[in-house]
Structure formats: C-alpha cells, structure tokens
Amino acid sequence: MSAPRLEIDALTVRFGGLAAVDDVSFAVASGTVHGLIGPNGAGKTTMFNLISGLVPPSAGAIRLDGERIDALPSWGRARRGLARTFQNIRMFQDMSALETVMTGMHSRLDESLPAALLRMGGFRKAENEALAKAWELLAFVGLADAAHRRSGDLPYGDQRRLEIARALALEPRLLLLDEPAAGMNPSETLALEALLEKLKAQGLTILLVEHDMHFVMRLCDEITVLNFGRKISEGAPHMVRADPVVVEAYLGAKVARSLEAPQ
Amino acid sequence: MPEFIDDFLFTYQTLVYSLGINGLLALSMYVVLALGQLSLGQAAFMGMGAYVSALLTVKIGAPFLLVLLAAMLVPALAALIVGAPTLRLSGVYLALATIGLGEVQRIFFLNSELTGGALGLSGIPMKGGLVSIYGSLGLALVAFIFVARSKIGRAMEAMREDELAAGALGVDLPAYKLAALVVSAMLAGLAGALNAHVTSFISPEDYGFHAAVSILSYALLGGIGSPFAPVLGAFILTLLPEVLRSLADFRGVVNGAIIVLVVIFMPRGLMTWRMGRIGASTRRPS
Structure with a gap:
C-alpha cells in the first residue's frame, strides 16, 4: 500500500x-x-x-x-x-479578492525578476493564466462578484471562503x-x-x-x-x-x- | 535649452539635484518598508556609496559608470553581511543592527586617514548631473512599478500585512527580506555616489543617524501605497526648508511639526492611493 x-x-x-x-x-x-x-x-x-x-x-x-x-x-x-486556513482569519486587508487569490499561487507561478522587469512574453502569459485561474477559483467559492472588492471589507463568511480560495490557489x-x-x-x-x-x-x-x-x-x-x-x-x-x-x-x-x- | 530653464537651473541647481537624489533615497527606504521591515541604515549605505565612489574617482580616476557600479556593489555586500544573520529574526533587530552599522561606519570615516577623517573628502569632480540623477530615479521608479505588479509585489504586500500567512502560502520570508535590503542598499549607495559627484565635498557627519531619520521620514510622509508616494514625500521635505526660508531659525520647528501632524492624522502618508498588484487587465472574463 x-x-x-x-x-x-x-x-x-x-x-x-x-x-x-x-x-x-x-x-x-x-x-x-x-x-x-x-x-x-x-x-x-x-x-x-x-x-x-x-x-x-x-x-x-x-x-x-x-x-x-x-x-x-x-x-x-x-x-x-500543504495549504491552510486560520482559526482567526488572516486576510491581506488592502488587496482585492482577486489579488488575494493570486497571492496564493506564489509558489506555483513562474515569474522571474528579470521577466517581470522587462515584461517579457513569458511573464505576461504566466500572469494572464494566473488571473484566469483566480477568476475560476473565485467563481468556485461564489465570490466572483466581489473580485474587485477590498478583501478586508468583505463580510465575515465571504472572508472565510476567500481564505479557502487563497489556499486552493496553491493547488x-x-x-x-x-x-x-x-x-x-x-x-x-x-x-x-x-x-x-x-x-x-x-x-x-x-x-x-x-x-x-x-x-x-x-x-x-x-x-x-x-x-x-x-x-x-x-x-x-x-x-x-x-x-x-x-x-x-x-x-x-x-x-x-x-x-x-x-x- | 530655452534660456529661462538655463537660468532656473543655474539658480536652483543644488536644489534640483537634491530633489532627485532624495527621491532615490526615498525609494531605497520604500523597498524595505514595502515588505514590513524597518532599516535605519539607509544613510550608512548612502555614505558607503559616497566614499567608495569619491575615492575611486579622486585616487584612481576610474570611469564614472564603473564608479557608480562599485558604489552599488559595496553597500550591497554590507547589506548581505548585516542582513543575513538579523533577518532570520523578526521585529526590531534589523533596525538595531543597521543603526549599529551606521555608527561603526561614521566612526571609521572620522578616524581613517584614507577617508580624510573629520574633514572628509573634497575636490570631487562634478561628474553627476541631471541625466544621471533623474535617469536613475526614472529607471528605479519604472522598475518598482513593474515589480509591484507581479507575484513579487503581491508577496511583498502579503508579508507586510501578515508575515505568517505569507509564509504559509509559500513566500520564502528570509530570502525576500534579504533581497529587499540588498536592493535598498544598492539604491542608497547609488544616491550617495551621485550626491558626492554633484556636491564635490563629503564628510562623515552627512551620513549619521540624523540623515537616516530624514530618509525614513520621506517614506513616512509620502506613504508606501505605491512607489510614487515616497518620492513625493522626499520632494516635499526637500522643498519645505526652501519654502519656509523666511521663518529663518524656526523652519526646523515647522518642518518637524508637519511630520508629527502627518504621522498622527495621516498614518498612511499623504498619498494613500494603493497601486494594483496584477500585471494584466483584471476585467472579468466572459
């Protein structure tokens, strides 16, 4: 086994x-x-x-x-x-819900510093794919309509779901x-x-x-x-x-x- | 160039140079604050860049570009040495270590024959100018904007907001902290070198604790929501003493009072606008 x-x-x-x-x-x-x-x-x-x-x-x-x-x-x-959520929600208050979920993709996202600085094709592709996935995850947890809202302003239950979406972004x-x-x-x-x-x-x-x-x-x-x-x-x-x-x-x-x- | 610009530059040359150099220093502070760290070593890194560059120019006559490069690399090395052990700890240790670095360096400059002791170094040729200063500032600004709108910018803001959560999402906290300090030291070193090559004279007292706090106050006044904010803060605090010239001896008081009021009533600084962190159009896909 x-x-x-x-x-x-x-x-x-x-x-x-x-x-x-x-x-x-x-x-x-x-x-x-x-x-x-x-x-x-x-x-x-x-x-x-x-x-x-x-x-x-x-x-x-x-x-x-x-x-x-x-x-x-x-x-x-x-x-x-290994992804987790916290008993007392730990939000990145000022980020939009979309940015919060994309932050969860940190370790999966292939964006080097030079690529980001020079805005190379690979960077744009990675960023756009991450963005599309973030939209999917927000839709999955039922928060697509809140994508552009400040994370810290979301109601409590939505913050919990956003935290789950952020953890899921880590695959x-x-x-x-x-x-x-x-x-x-x-x-x-x-x-x-x-x-x-x-x-x-x-x-x-x-x-x-x-x-x-x-x-x-x-x-x-x-x-x-x-x-x-x-x-x-x-x-x-x-x-x-x-x-x-x-x-x-x-x-x-x-x-x-x-x-x-x-x- | 039209004549009135020539006249203006001739009259206000020093001020115009200071604005650009202090803008660079404000950005060097911003990189560290943007991920929630506090360094009080910006003046020390600046001084390191100033002395290294002045010595290379005066004693060896090295080409200016090479001098600028060295003025960035030496502080970067110092940042690695100070940062590597302290950044594994959290809290005020970096601030304390960088204050220490500044004091050690100041006393070294004061007592070393090589650096001219308390008299400092003079007769540094005027190799810097509008192009090198504002070119550097512009490049640094663009670089920071691009970095902010990428996964690196998101990781930095996540660290500032909640280090523990950022770590649990895969952000290598010590690596980010160290990289930020190194970049910040390079920028401060560059600002120091440019400053040395437009003022022709440097001395140890220019890079003490007082200067460190001034640099910090640029970012505090402007804010750190975007890279523009600390530069705005630097511009205001550089211009303010000129505007307040009629107050003579009291201008320091007014200057200080303005900082106190901003910190109390506008804790996020004058420019609270927060730049987005995504490097693509965020429109909802249909």
Whole structure:
C-alpha cells in the first residue's frame, strides 16, 4: 500500500513543562476528509501549527506522501502542496479578492525578476493564466462578484471562503482547515458544507478542526479525537460518537444522542 | 535649452539635484518598508556609496559608470553581511543592527586617514548631473512599478500585512527580506555616489543617524501605497526648508511639526492611493 497523504508519527511538542501535543500518531488517507476534534485546549490548533510549520516539534515526525517535512519552514511545506486556513482569519486587508487569490499561487507561478522587469512574453502569459485561474477559483467559492472588492471589507463568511480560495490557489495536496465554520450563521455553514462536499468530490484530501459536530459527522470519513494533547479515540464518525471515552471527554450524552438521530 | 530653464537651473541647481537624489533615497527606504521591515541604515549605505565612489574617482580616476557600479556593489555586500544573520529574526533587530552599522561606519570615516577623517573628502569632480540623477530615479521608479505588479509585489504586500500567512502560502520570508535590503542598499549607495559627484565635498557627519531619520521620514510622509508616494514625500521635505526660508531659525520647528501632524492624522502618508498588484487587465472574463 502506498504511504498515506499525511502521517503524524509520535509527535510531541512541549511549551515549558506543558506537553501541548503528547505522543500523537494518526494518518490521513489520500482523498479523504479527516476531522480533528476535541475540547478547547486539546491541542488541535497546535497540531495544525506543527503540521504547517509554524511551531517546531519537540519529538516525532511528520510525513507528506512518505517524505519527512518536519524540518522544513512553513514556505517549504507550502511548496510541497500543504495549504491552510486560520482559526482567526488572516486576510491581506488592502488587496482585492482577486489579488488575494493570486497571492496564493506564489509558489506555483513562474515569474522571474528579470521577466517581470522587462515584461517579457513569458511573464505576461504566466500572469494572464494566473488571473484566469483566480477568476475560476473565485467563481468556485461564489465570490466572483466581489473580485474587485477590498478583501478586508468583505463580510465575515465571504472572508472565510476567500481564505479557502487563497489556499486552493496553491493547488494543495493536503488542505488544512482550522474551524472553517466558526462564527458562521446556519445558512453560511450550509453553503460552506456544500463547498467542501464539492472539493471532496474532486478528490482533495482535507484535514479539518471544527466544533460544529453535525457538520463534522456529515462531512468526515475519519475522525481523530484529542484531549489534553493526547489522542483518545479515532475511527469512522459513527464509531467515534458512540465511544464512551469521547462522550465523557467532549460530546456529552445529550449531543451524542442528537448526533444519533437522523437528520 | 530655452534660456529661462538655463537660468532656473543655474539658480536652483543644488536644489534640483537634491530633489532627485532624495527621491532615490526615498525609494531605497520604500523597498524595505514595502515588505514590513524597518532599516535605519539607509544613510550608512548612502555614505558607503559616497566614499567608495569619491575615492575611486579622486585616487584612481576610474570611469564614472564603473564608479557608480562599485558604489552599488559595496553597500550591497554590507547589506548581505548585516542582513543575513538579523533577518532570520523578526521585529526590531534589523533596525538595531543597521543603526549599529551606521555608527561603526561614521566612526571609521572620522578616524581613517584614507577617508580624510573629520574633514572628509573634497575636490570631487562634478561628474553627476541631471541625466544621471533623474535617469536613475526614472529607471528605479519604472522598475518598482513593474515589480509591484507581479507575484513579487503581491508577496511583498502579503508579508507586510501578515508575515505568517505569507509564509504559509509559500513566500520564502528570509530570502525576500534579504533581497529587499540588498536592493535598498544598492539604491542608497547609488544616491550617495551621485550626491558626492554633484556636491564635490563629503564628510562623515552627512551620513549619521540624523540623515537616516530624514530618509525614513520621506517614506513616512509620502506613504508606501505605491512607489510614487515616497518620492513625493522626499520632494516635499526637500522643498519645505526652501519654502519656509523666511521663518529663518524656526523652519526646523515647522518642518518637524508637519511630520508629527502627518504621522498622527495621516498614518498612511499623504498619498494613500494603493497601486494594483496584477500585471494584466483584471476585467472579468466572459
């Protein structure tokens, strides 16, 4: 069998005496949507920061398609096809939505400094192709009408979708979504879910952190549960929501019952 | 040339040269600020260019183009040496290191026989002029406009807005920071060389901390939304003392007050227009 898209191998990070992530291992299979859940402070965002290279691990390994990436800086990992969004949206406020998406293509775009300075044919071609792709991506996330608007002026839900478009511009092998539905109203959440379903249908591998359990249970193929930095459970959604350890630590009996009910 | 232009140039020659040179210095500041870094070494790089060029011209009689080239390469090397270790860190380290560079250099110029000590170097031939100064400024402006409207310009703005997000999108942060500092040192060195070759006299005190802050204030006053903005700032701050000449001893006060007011009430500078970052027509495809 080929290597999993992402492999977390005995990963540990300590901040002083606290092990924010403690000897956690799991794998994300290619083409699946994988959920990372757990109570606040369980280490989910720290895990994302470890995977994307914002926090160096104390021990353990991270492999992308079998290759170790844990020594690479964040931009090195991005070049290998790792894209992410952030829990608190990180927008380039003054850029237009179109420019924001094109910024996401940075590592895929072949524009050398001399070519840009002399406005050579190759540069124009690259820039026009990038632009066409940016329009497509904006249309894909439903923001084509906002293409020329200042990113920072877009409504919250649109900024979330723009951030996803910017990450998709990287042509990722693995997309990390940190609480994509946070702060969204129910109709925005539904639109987001439809968008992620489309990406899933295209075969994109996604790892996501999310607190909306109905959303997670519907979308994910596989779920890993963290608590106090440790992995306490993993498996298919119906297994995880029935796991007494998960009900005890995170879901609570009431939510667990509501998740059993047909929707 | 029509006679009135000749007359004008004769009367205001020094001022006309200063405008162009300070415009170049403002652009050298802009490259660094445009990706969210702060260097206070622009005056040091300028001084390096001035001294290197003056020595090459006076002592060896090297051809002017070669002199200008050397005046760009030496500061570029210094920028590499100072930048490589400090730019891996974030925050104020670059600003601190570049202040240090300026002081070390000033004290070296003051005490070295070669550079004429506190007296500086004089009798530098007038090899610079309108063509070399405004030609350089024009070329630099066009280059910056083209670079801004490319993936490099987008990466630079992304870094300024949110370095972490830019890195996560694949922007090699240390490489960009170092390249910006090197380019900025080259421009400042060129400005220094041109200045030395139109004023015929240079001394260590021209390139101290005071000059570094002046160069910074060009970009602060003008803004950094486009390459035009810092040049506008340089023009205004160069002209202002001339316009305020009637205030005699108080013109420094008015000059300073204007900067304070702009920083407080117009934090994005006088020219807030932001240039687009895409090098193609952005019309929606049908």
